Amino acid sequence: MVLVGAIRDYVAKMLSELTGMKVLIVDKETLGFISVVFSQSDILHKDVYLVEPVDAPPTEESLGHLKAVCFLRPTGENITQLKRHLKNPRYGEYHLFFSNILKSTYIQILADADEHEVVRGVQEYFGDYFAIDPYHFTLNLPSNHLCMVPSVMDPHASQRAGDRIVEGLASVFLSLKKRPVIRYQRSSEIARRIASDVGKLMYEQESGLFDFRRGDNTPLLLVLDRRDDPVTPLLNQWTYQAMVHELIGLEDNRVDLGPPTGAKAKTEAQQLVLSQEQDAFFKANMYENFGDLGANIKKMVDEFQAQSRSNQNLQTLQDMARFVENYPEFRKKSGNVSKHVSLMSELSRIVDERILMSVSQIEQDLACTASQATAFEEVSTQLDNEKVGDVDRLRLVLLYALRYEKENPRQLEQLMTKLSSRPSKYKPALVYTLLRHAGVEKRTGDLYMNRDFINRARNIARGLKGVENVYTQHQPLLTQTMENIAKGRLKDVDYPFVGSHYAPAGRPQDVVVFIVGGSTYEESRAVALQNNTASGVKFVLGGTVVHNSASFLSDLEEVYRLERTSDLV
Template sequence: MVLVSAVRDYINRMLQDISGMKVLILDSHTVSIVSVAYSQSELLQKEVFLVELVDSISKSNESMSHLKAVFFLRPTSENIQHLRRQLASPRFGEYHLFFSNLLKDTQIHILADSDEQEVVQQVQEFYADFVAIDTYHFTLNVPSNHIYMLPAVVDPSNLQHFCDRVVDGIAAIFLALKRRPIIRYQRTSDIAKRIAQETAKLMYQQESGLFDFRRTEISPLLLVVDRRDDPVTPLLNQWTYQAMVHELIGIQDNKVDLRNIGKLPQDQQEVVLSSEQDAFFKANMYENFGDIGMNIKQLVDEFQQIAKSNQNIQTIEDMAKFVDNYPEYRKMQGNVSKHVTLVTEMSKIVEERKLMLVSQTEQDLACNGGQVTAFEAVTNLLNNERISDIDRLRLVMLYALRYEKESPVQLMQLFNKLASQSPKYKPGLVQFLLKQAGVDKRTGDLYGNRDLLNIARNMARGLKGIENVYTQHQPLLFQTMESISKGRLKDVDYPFVGNHFQQGSIDTSPCHYATHGAWSWTRGTLRKTIAC
């Protein structure tokens, strides 16, 4: 649990050393950070009896001097102003301030000047400025972030705000993991280059002391790319459990909203889908949809056996045993209901949208040649009334990406058919996609037909046969990672930025904690210390 452990460690250290009743105060970003790593019951065990958002706390004047306030906020100007107003008229007995990233000197001065009643007990930087959705993956929850790949259509101030947020998140990741990376970026992407350069400037110049970790035997690599290098993968329907839930229903902060799929009990209208809290999901999140049904049947059978044994309560000892095991029984019951509901709903969607039929053509467009056959298959699906508008659009986009240079006449025919059959999706969307992510804009060998190694690999896969036609596509990122592991990533396509090598000895530090920074002030004198 590399990323999740880092966040949990920060939260533990926020709460465990502050005794007594506490209120945890978060902002719209840190509430996601905490919710995916920590459960409500765990917060209660740390004597957190109230969780509030900072903007709602600011609107209330109710005194809660019996509570100790633990603030965990992003160091934004808005949050600093919330705290300034709080400190001017304190409502809590103590204030413990934790920030998810680096504080500016001006922000510390504002807080120090506002603490006239000396209620602030501590100010610390805990670098958990990312949402750790599982062991190895995180998100920054930046809405509509695809638009920032197109700087020409974005206001410059918004673009800078986006870059700052991404750089902050990247910095927090490497501070939490106590690493300073080698940095490379996608040559054809202006936004990737900008983020890479600003990250390098922060790590190697502005905060070089903070990132001066002892180096590891192999230096980590930060590779900054944007989606335009591989526009195909997000257009394909997915067939593994986690990906299907995300694609067909939606996952946000490891929660799935089921309120729109029918009448469900109150406790099942929003369910948690986390590999850290759900053993069945952890074991099956990457399994193919065809295997999930059998695995869920096995889960149901196991639960039925447990339920049957609980019905045979005949003695006081049996009853005591059942009561002791009841929380686990209830948890298993909820888990079974959750997964049965999810798979049932997804099966309905697959049938209604004829996704197996659609997906086979999508995979052919992504993985196999044959323009004439592809054109005929896409045309037939566009004529099929059971195919949804969004799937029609995706099929035309996939065809356009594959054959933009080979069949302009046929492509125009598909544009016209799409406009007549799905009028709300303008053909201009496909043309815009080609303009932004067409063959002239891409760095990598997306279809494996330019590089001799990729051609040989595709031939070998074809000779061996495809085990599952619905999952034969491999994202370009897979090939990129393979090239990195073998030292074959081309410098000309993915240049370096900043220092290529870290100085120092191999890391032998006994410290197991993530990095943090602590601020303190006494009569206006500020001091900062960095520790692990």
Template sequence: MVLIPLVRDYIDRMLQDISGMKVVILDPQTVSIVSVVYSQSDLLRKEVFLVETVDNMSKESMVHLKAVYFLRPTSENIQKLRRQLATPRFAEYHLFFSNILKIPQIQVLADSDDQEVVQQVQEFYADFCAIDPYHFTLNMNMNHIYMLPTVVDPPSTQSFCDRAVDGITAVFLALKRRPVIRYQRTSEIAKRIAQESAKLMYEQESGLFDFRRTEISPLLLVIDRRDDPVTPLLNQWTYQAMVHELIGIQDNKVDLRNIGNVPKDQQEVVLSSEQDEFFKANMLENFGDLGMNIKRMVDEFQQIAKSNQNIQTIEDMAKFVNNYPEYRKMHGNVSKHVTMVTEMSRIVEERKLMLVSQTEQELACNSGQAAAFEAVTNLLNNESVSDIDRLRLVLLYALRYEKESPVQLMQLFNKLASRSAKYKPGLVQFLLKQAGVDKRTGDLYGNRDLLNIARNMARGLKGVENVYTQHQPLLFQTMEGIVKGRLRDADYPFVGNHFQQGRPQDVVIFIVGGTTYEEARTVALHNATNSGTRFFLGGSVVLNSKRFLKDLEEAQRIHRTTTAV
């Protein structure tokens, strides 16, 4: 079982048993949940005439249509539904919720249905956005909350934790599994989410989770983004991760409106491994191989286009008409990928990212403080280097050498402040307070544990295939620790009295603060080559460096405001 078919199956079941023309009504979260796994043409095939949002519905009566609601079971959505049921616009109401309904909520719906238009109320556990087969996100708006102490904003912290628990429990309900649960000891918010998830699964809703037992329970591991602040700060050189870093991906869609002369039908494009064979084959490939594969695709398309110009007989014409939809789809696909790669190449050249990235990778993967200081200083002085790249370089240097060279670190702070007008003073220091060496659990640079030191030396002696993709996220070590039974109980305690004997077959790792596409790639490559343990990766958002820095700045702003009072 993988995530996308599970969610698709839920939507299929909502739509296929209701005959005739339908209108689908979603909330902002379920719009994302549906859109990443279901296309417009999929909806049309299920006789969906219209899609509306529960916040923005017309008042027009449509008694010829049946309404299919798919909503998160929030108190706000229940109240909106209550008001809409009071004056029904549709012939029938079929209500589906993405998570567990509370008894009082069911009572409110029953009391509101005076005209008896509600045909069914069901829970379908798709309360997460399945962006890839093994990668999900919760698209949480207030992502910076994880960096703040609970006392700063208790209501926001609670709603952040509640949403995380809802998403995690929905994943396990969809997988029909009840896990044992572990968390990162040094993270208060990871501990809280793990404990609240355990309470829901083992106490409050234990009946729902009473699935057929497997010999070894699956594992849920809740960890904190701050244990690896390096991965979201790095430039990326594999296709999916690179698009998100340089252009941005939201719910598998890429907005190209700000790029040159893009045709109207290409201004927002879908990047989905389910809907695009070329993307599926190349999403994890590095930029160099991608360029060659795109050239091959363009050459193939030109051959087909040329043969279509040689229409000489009625049979040729009939053949072309029959193949036209496929031809048009191929034309759109070629145009989409060429546009994105051209734009990314332009950004790489304009921001001198190959130069910047080489130093970033050295900071992340190799020690050598004097050479690193010189390289970062030179790039800070380089007029072609952008403000955001200067900031990332200093952050990466600070994370690596915070204890070794305080004087030189201060010199870099001062130079950064003088070169970058947008730099917010104290941001680097704030990151070190959040995610410095004293706060981290994992061996981020592979220099604490003898095994990791030996592994890094062996890797260095063998050489790295590509200097721009030599970095491995800390998640790789964590996964290895799980597979080999080396994840220390002291660092990652179990919740309650539930322990694990043996290697789990299914593991969900949830990163509070967000995942990256580099980490999703690590999971996908592991699952493709290892049959023993299958990993799923989820988080509060999907990060690129821009989003990570935005969360950092927002947390710093709130922290300053509250400590100044």
């Protein structure tokens, strides 16, 4: 179940089967689907002359010698844009590919619009998701905060968001050519609704599409709610991929470092691609902790410097010929070294500026240990520290409140008073908003491994064993969930099946875990580590977005605003 390969195969087939120079027409989302798995040079090698947005303004210039390959989401807006193209075709041929199930009404609309008979084919290629890593995908849902609030606040927007999730999950399984059994988190109404709607689509409405040959083992789709683990997206991260996303931002495998000092506009050099499909160093180090990463980057720099000195010592024609032959690879390596050194420098600057070493150690204590008195003193001290920024102060109180919401309300009030003592763009009331939506009463999983003696024993054993790095000792709740699935221990009462007739016999070998409300790169790392074990179960992780703490807090602010507007609190 490697998602990157599925999308690459679809795009390669679209572009390779059509010979000659062509234009690729895309919408904003399908451009993203392609860009996370193909580089610009990969597209050029497919004889693509131009990449054009489907909603680009019309032009009188005719390019009848070119063929148009359209890869679009099957939405009403895109159908309207295609009608415009077909009414006054700019290109000689149009080959239409849709990333998901195409309604029969849309097919009729396109047929009626094709008065010039330029459409040569209409096909469904199920790649309706961002395959950012082989075992991690996202839908980049724009209104992700709707996954945290009751649909009564904005039922139409909530329904659209739910429909997009169902479409994305359908596309994932159609691209994998599998029909799963479906389970969901019992305590989450939105997880139940999504799971139910996916089940209806796969087993009733479009059962023919999903009628794949059954193997010995049926895959599993498990739908979870982000609110069951609000801790993971609030923590600072200390492994390469997750750290870049947390401190700088990583969107569709691209990093924006911003303009150089003194520059007024962004430059191409500051837009960096960070993809394991295109960068061997990143693939080897994406899960390394900050300290080991620094040592590995230094080693890479030393090796490059040695190669540079060798290239400067060109004494014979053979030396020169060899250098010219290897120059493209040398230039690529030079750019790669520069990229990772720039990223490491920026990460180090932010860590020092925000004194994250001390802040993060307390975050990890809040997430992984149970000494309430010590936690209160540590958080109080940081709230008094003028060097600690607004966002880090808020996150510390949020993490404290989640852990100790039932233990000492008066001490939480004291922390809230300290949090409010300094002007900030963040509202202290967000603490209570999070507790309403993701407090202990709302959660299913054993987030802190302290509900029963088995999990308490595991927690103690982990503490006695120790961890290699205090900053990476936290394990997301998903780790525990995956272990339970691999051992056949996932409780039916907490994670029921959608329909009794869907229940399989035996343990699944392939599992897609989808988190409504967003996944994280820490969880993606947990999936990669789990897949490297000998459990016999392979996992794929998906979510409505990929969170860092900034995006999670942004969603929380939107929930707060909606509640205030709706007067529901």
